[in-house]
Amino acid sequence: MTKQEKLQLDTQTKVIISVKDLVVGFGTKIILDHLSLDVMRGEILGFIGPSGSGKSVLTRAILGLVPVREGMIDVLGQRLGDLSAAHLSQLERHFGVLFQQGALFSALTVKQNIQLPMREYLGISQTLMDELAYLKLELVGLPADAADKYPSELSGGMIKRAALARALSLDPDILFLDEPTSGLDPIGAGEFDDLIVTLKKTLGLTIFMVTHDLDSLYTACDRVAALGKGKIIEVGPLSELEASDDAWLQSYFHGKRARAVAGTQKSATH
Ligand SMILES: Nc1ncnc2c1ncn2[C@@H]1O[C@H](COP(=O)(O)OP(=O)(O)OP(=O)(O)O)[C@@H](O)[C@H]1O
């Protein structure tokens, strides 16, 4: 395949991300140990697990940002390991990412942040980029006057929304969110969850969301996967995870800091 050849992506595939027997490690430390997981098109998959268990590492592996030792990752019908750098870059255009650390470039305005991926990939006029940036702002519920503000002039909630607008910059098929509601108050976090659900429905997105936030699992996620000891210990509807006899899941759902009943979630956030 030549560099210029266009990558043929299967955006209609039922299994939009398929991870099989994945091994990722750093030095002598194995983080993901023969992990397998499917993400279905159009779902919001919540991804939970203890701190340091490898949730961000798996996210970064799917994004092609960390080296894989064994196993395979198929995204939109393409096997990551088989792609040239040029094709990987074409595939990346279909991802929207909100990283756990560092949401926006502080030296750039919100508008410039949103336009950064457009500048890199699209080659369209400034006028068109401006129009698109305002559209993205509206999509995430930010006022137009946020466009010319710098991140330091925004609240935490507004920064998350602006970062989401940037993640949506290239109309992705898959959105990766790593702890999107951390640092937000419960009302702000609830509003963010509602926004994500709306975006999923209106834009037909598939969303992979790493979270510690129980409310997010209840309000936003279609299925939840739990990571432990390098593997997926459970994956399915929340009710199945709640009923799991795994010790970590038991204490996560039923321990001191867990909420007692799913039904109280909505009222707790609104
Ligand atoms: N580039 C790297 N080099 C070496 N070790 C790394 C690297 N990235 C991650 N790790 C290690 O991999 C392990 C898993 O990290 P990861 O960030 O995926 O955890 P996490 O599940 O996302 O945790 P948290 O919930 O705290 O965000 C940690 O021990 C971390 O130190």
Ligand SMILES: [Mg+2]
């Ligand atoms: Mg993390």
